[in-house]
Amino acid sequence: MERPQFSRFLPSYRWIIDNEGKNKISPSFDFANAYNGGNSLKFMAEHLDAGKSSNITLFASDLKIDKGAKFSVSMRSDQALKVSAILELANGQKVSIAGDKSLTENWSEISFDVKKFEGQTIKKIGLSIKSDQAMDFKGINLGEMTLTNGQKVAPIALSDAKVTDEAFEEEGTVGGFRLSWKSDATKNNLSTYEIYQLNDDGNKEFLGASNINAFFVNALKRGKNINSTKFEIVPINKAGESGHSVTTSVKWPDNSLAKAAFVADKTLVTIGEKVTLMNQSNLASVKYKWEIDGASPATSTEKNPQVSFDKAGSYSVKLTAINEKGQEDSVTQTELITVIDQPVExxxxxxxxxxxxxxxxxxxxxxxxxxxxxxxxxxxxxxxxxxxxxxxxxxxxxxxxxxxxxxxxxxxxxxxxxxxxxxxxxxxxxxxxxxxxxxxxxxxxxxxxxxxxxxxxxxxxxxxxxxxxxxxxxxxxxxxxxxxxx
Structure with missing residues (x-):
């Protein structure tokens, strides 16, 4: 028996809701309050009377309840709620099974005891929610519904994680990386691989998921004073259990050194005409020294100085860029500016x-x-x-x-x-x-x-x-x- 998840299967009944009393519920998809990285179903309780039920029909099915079967949902609610599973069986019987705990504001797994229905086939699946106190404009989220046959699913082990390709942009502040790894997973026990960035503070950040032994980390931003980044790949089997994870890391390039570069807005001018020198040095450069042959001014510490020349000729320009540690890098463009003694056409x-x-x-x-x-x-x-x-x-x-x-x-x-x-x-x-x-x-x-x-x-x-x-x-x-x- 496969393990359905709302991240994979949308409800076949959208939306059938039977309300008691003055109950009113509005269903939608919630991408802000997501379960396990994707989204969740949101049921906005515009109003629930105390002690009155709202029954939500979700799935048509043909699922046999085998011996040892387990049925559960992952849910949360802005206000405490009781939830029951509503099952319609192939023999026409409609049963209500109370959850083993109430909903709270945190995501939790609610289990339903289906032992006495072993051997029966489920034709419809729904949920019933009830509050002991009146509710107004409170959110209820359903993240995952699970029905398993009770059999153990083999855990998955990974090995040999590598960064097989890398590319850096924006002076080494943004990177793209291809990760790969080896896995002992089979098609019968693999659900997905989850990829995380491990941070220096001990926290980890979810980057995405893959169903193959590779993943591309796109446009990852480098943190301040970060010289390397570590990734963790976690295998998830069809029971939702994490297996043996592996890690790999990538070194960022040294972008603390200054690198001088510049262009001129024009390179052919007449005597006295202004030329703007446009600095294109890297982000590590914080100070600048210009030396311009035959120019007025002949030196400058401005980022983008304007200069002019009082004699015809060809003139070179030198820029020295300096980083925060005082380290320098220089570039010279020989005879960059040509000055003529007539109007430029x-x-x-x-x-x-x-x-x-x-x-x-x-x-x-x-x-x-x-x-x-x-x-x-x-x-x-x-x-x-x-x-x-x-x-x-x-x-x-x-x-x-x-x-x-x-x-x-x-x-x-x-x-x-x-x-x-x-x-x-x-x-x-x-x-x-x-x-x-x-x-x-x-x-x-x-x-x-x-x-x-x-x-x-x-x-x-x-x-x-x-x-x-x-x-x-x-x-x-x-x-x-x-x-x-x-």
């Missing part, structure tokens, strides 16, 4: 140029649509993989900026904006240099500036095409800008 080089793409959905969403100067057309590619588009500018040009119109600029949802992408440049379509690497973009329109460089080819690769799991890239327009040769 950027030329668009990509318009209607030849392109190559790794794939596209159809002719109306092919690669050339991304450089046709229109925002009502797009290049779209679907399926797995890192989709890319390569633009041939026709000849080598001095380029320093790429503008991209993503899904939102074309009228689609912001969730479709490209999250992560790289920009590479090349003179020969064979040797490539990465000049831009963007992560976690949310904007519908992006402007990426880089050191002015001669190149003929520009390749954009969408490494994470959307904000979510959608793998389709949608680029409405790409502009490659730079300084026209005189």
């Amino acid at each position: 950027l030329t668009i080089f990509a318009l209607n140029q030849s392109v190559q793409v790794d794939s596209f959905t159809n002719e109306s969403e092919s690669g050339p649509k991304a450089v046709d100067g229109k925002l009502n057309t797009k290049w779209c590619a679907v399926g797995p993989g890192k989709h890319n588009i390569t633009i041939d500018l026709g000849k080598s040009e001095k380029i320093n900026q790429v503008l991209i119109d993503h899904a939102q600029k074309g009228g689609e949802s912001p969730d479709m904006n490209t999250s992560d992408y790289t920009i590479e440049i090349s003179k020969d379509n064979q040797n490539w240099t990465e000049v831009v690497n963007v992560k976690k973009n949310k904007l519908g329109e992006t402007k990426d500036s880089f050191k002015q460089t001669e190149a003929r080819y520009v390749r954009i690769t969408a490494t994470k095409p959307t904000q979510g799991a959608d793998t389709a890239v949608r680029l409405y327009e790409i502009q490659v800008l730079g300084q026209k040769y005189s």
Whole structure:
């Protein structure tokens, strides 16, 4: 005889309630007051008269009561209640069996003695609730109903738990982990595996359940000053009993070190024009030291300083990032800023140029649509993989900026904006240099500036095409800008 649970089987009668007196009950599903991680059935007692019953018919069934059978429910109530099982037998007899204890505000197992009905078959199952005192607007929750044949179910033992795969994001503050383990469970005794996170304070947090020997922990947030996280896998047999559990752990990467990174809002300017240096150092960086050749000011401790230059030329920028312990990390971009002694006029080089793409959905969403100067057309590619588009500018040009119109600029949802992408440049379509690497973009329109460089080819690769799991890239327009040769 299998062991039914409300987490698996919904009532076949929804909802048949017979009330005595002025009793009034409203049934629903309760996800806030869940039993064993999922939900529960909630019966809101809008009013119960003292001593009056409400009978709730739940299941049609064809279950034989074998020798040694045990019948119970897991329930709770905001106010003390008596509960009885109402069984309709195959011989037409309708019986009421009082529970061995009253309901309280805590979840508890209420058992019903079915010994004298051994050999009978149950055709309907219901419950009857009664309060010794009047009730108004109190909740009653039913979490699980169990009918077993009294036979012992073998306990389950686990071994060899491992973290078989791991991935870290957001500077090591969020992780994803695949857990696996060995089990001696059989299909006749396994109910589920429960997975918990074991915390340093001795408590454990339920992460989920699996019916196979593996589980993926998705987007787990790292706690403050946590260097490792321990997981416990608990086997549950069909009697609801926990077996021999196993544990495994994962080490988080050291993210206490500073890591310097920055970009400029523009890299080709005229004399006196302001340039904003935008800090992209990691979260561990708390202080900054800038050194900018030929700039005013030439040094700064601001996070995102603005500088200008009073002479034409090419100038390097150095950023030193410092963590809370005073440890430093530096990065220098040589000749990042080009200053000219005339007004800056950027030329668009990509318009209607030849392109190559790794794939596209159809002719109306092919690669050339991304450089046709229109925002009502797009290049779209679907399926797995890192989709890319390569633009041939026709000849080598001095380029320093790429503008991209993503899904939102074309009228689609912001969730479709490209999250992560790289920009590479090349003179020969064979040797490539990465000049831009963007992560976690949310904007519908992006402007990426880089050191002015001669190149003929520009390749954009969408490494994470959307904000979510959608793998389709949608680029409405790409502009490659730079300084026209005189």
